[in-house]
Amino acid sequence: MSSIGTGYDLSVTTFSPDGRVFQIEYAAKAVDNSGTVVGIKCKDGIVLGVEKLISSKMMLPGSNRRIHAVHRHSGMAVAGLAADGRQIVARAKSEAANYERVYGEPIPVKELADRVAGYVHLSTLYWWLRPFGCGIILGGYDRDGPQLYMIEPSGISYRYFGAAVGKGRQAAKTEIEKLKLSEVTCREGVIEIAKIIYAVHDEAKDKAFELEMSWVCDESNRQHQKVPDDLLEQAKTAAKAALEEMDAD
Amino acid sequence: MDFDLNAPHSMGTTIIGVTYDGGVVLGADSRTSTGMYVANRASDKITQLTDNVYICRSGSAADSQVISDYVRYFLHQHTIQLGQPATVKVAANLVRLLSYQNKNMLQMGVIIGGWDKYEGGQIYSVPLGGTILKQPFAIGGGYAKLDRSGSSYLYGFFDQAWKEGMSKDEAEINADGVTKNFYSGDSLPLWHEELEPQNSLLDILSSSSPEPMNT
Numbered sequence: 001m002s003s004i005g006t007g008y009d010l011s012v013t014t015f016s017p018d019g020r021v022f023q024i025e026y027a028a029k030a031v032d033n034s035g036t037v038v039g040i041k042c043k044d045g046i047v048l049g050v051e052k053l054i055s056s057k058m059m060l061p062g063s064n065r066r067i068h069a070v071h072r073h074s075g076m077a078v079a080g081l082a083a084d085g086r087q088i089v090a091r092a093k094s095e096a097a098n099y100e101r102v103y104g105e106p107i108p109v110k111e112l113a114d115r116v117a118g119y120v121h122l123s124t125l126y127w128w129l130r131p132f133g134c135g136i137i138l139g140g141y142d143r144d145g146p147q148l149y150m151i152e153p154s155g156i157s158y159r160y161f162g163a164a165v166g167k168g169r170q171a172a173k174t175e176i177e178k179l180k181l182s183e184v185t186c187r188e189g190v191i192e193i194a195k196i197i198y199a200v201h202d203e204a205k206d207k208a209f210e211l212e213m214s215w216v217c218d219e220s221n222r223q224h225q226k227v228p229d230d231l232l233e234q235a236k237t238a239a240k241a242a243l244e245e246m247d248a249d
Numbered sequence: 250m251d252f253d254l255n256a257p258h259s260m261g262t263t264i265i266g267v268t269y270d271g272g273v274v275l276g277a278d279s280r281t282s283t284g285m286y287v288a289n290r291a292s293d294k295i296t297q298l299t300d301n302v303y304i305c306r307s308g309s310a311a312d313s314q315v316i317s318d319y320v321r322y323f324l325h326q327h328t329i330q331l332g333q334p335a336t337v338k339v340a341a342n343l344v345r346l347l348s349y350q351n352k353n354m355l356q357m358g359v360i361i362g363g364w365d366k367y368e369g370g371q372i373y374s375v376p377l378g379g380t381i382l383k384q385p386f387a388i389g390g391g392y393a394k395l396d397r398s399g400s401s402y403l404y405g406f407f408d409q410a411w412k413e414g415m416s417k418d419e420a421e422i423n424a425d426g427v428t429k430n431f432y433s434g435d436s437l438p439l440w441h442e443e444l445e446p447q448n449s450l451l452d453i454l455s456s457s458s459p460e461p462m463n464t
Contacts (some may be wrong), residue, residue: 105342111330114330143367
């Protein structure tokens with residue numbers, strides 16, 4: 001499936017004869033090689049989950065956060081190059097703050113997604129910039145209810161019921177499609193996401209990982225926050241049990 | 250008698266906005282004066298900003314007109330970007346940012362009133378200086394040199410007459426009380442325009458909450 005650009009891939013401002021921009025596709029590959037990031041829109045909110053691959057046993061658990069709060073009502077989980085992700089999060093926070101200062105109300109999630117997508121797209125227009133190597137899953141809860149958006153390195157942004165990026169995205173998407181999301185609450189969603197992330201984690205290729213999760217839902221008062229520790233532990237236990245069941249077959 | 254016909258036109262105005270169950274009622278007198286001379290006895294001090302938000306202007310006519318024009322322009326762009334009608338709160342906030350940031354140069358007090366699908370009918374007061382205050386009803390005006398508007402008397406009237414959750418007719422009587430009883434300035438035979446409620450075309454775009462497609 002992957003082909004060498006052979007000369008048409010040296011710059012993001014060059015099209016190939018078959019209409020592709022290879023630099024953007026290569027940026028997407030950077031995302032594909034990173035740990036899985038999953039997001040779902042449940043009945044009463046959004047749940048985001050990240051498979052945080054641990055590169056060294058010396059790292060403090062809980063450091064190197066991959067999920068960031070953009071505003072009181074929204075959060076972003078980033079897959080791919082972490083440093084690129086930090087830039088995008090900073091920009092998103094700035095857009096959200098600026099919108100509220102001018103318009104007097106929290107930025108609608110749709111508007112935030114459009115602005116982040118526009119910013120990511122910007123870096124695909126100029127030869128002196130390189131595209132961001134990040135896939136972003138943005139979840140928020142505004143007056144129009146909970147919404148989930150995914151933004152790709154090309155700058156494409158769509159609204160989703162369930163989305164996954166990174167290594168295990170194919171398997172994760174299959175699992176998400178099995179869920180009846182319009183009936184699942186966020187509490188249940190947290191458990192399901194944990195199960196999915198544990199299931200798609202490849203024990204052979206990658207050693208250790210840490211599960212990071214956040215939610216915005218009615219229960220969290222429509223604020224974006226880390227999933228409470230007790231629920232997180234509950235989810236991890238359930239996920240590990242489900243995994244053993246699978247292995248036992 | 251010395252009429253300074255080149256004095257800045259200002260509105261020794263009385264303006265009022267009242268919320269009721271289902272919307273807002275706005276009222277204003279119609280006199281614009283230059284010093285002692287009545288420059289226009291049929292002015293329309295209630296100006297439209299969007300389909301669903303109007304502004305009652307008082308103080309310097311030029312200042313309030315230009316600010317209204319700017320805000321109408323910004324709201325138009327905002328509506329296009331958002332894909333649905335702007336909320337009353339956003340309109341009021343834009344007015345007050347301009348009013349506050351240019352307070353040294355402006356002299357105007359306004360009342361913004363409108364309806365949106367999230368909060369219903371709302372009234373916001375933006376007086377001299379650029380404060381923003383959401384109120385169930387608001388009265389204002391009288392920024393002519395000598396405060397010749399009737400608005401001070403209205404505080405007493407409203408104290409007695411206003412109550413929470415009025416019907417439209419009750420709210421209109423309130424606004425009537427303003428123009429007929431308390432300010433003997435010019436007013437046109439009470440002409441009011443009731444806007445027919447209309448679904449914004451933009452709302453059709455974001456109507457129903459979608460369900461996942463079945464593959």
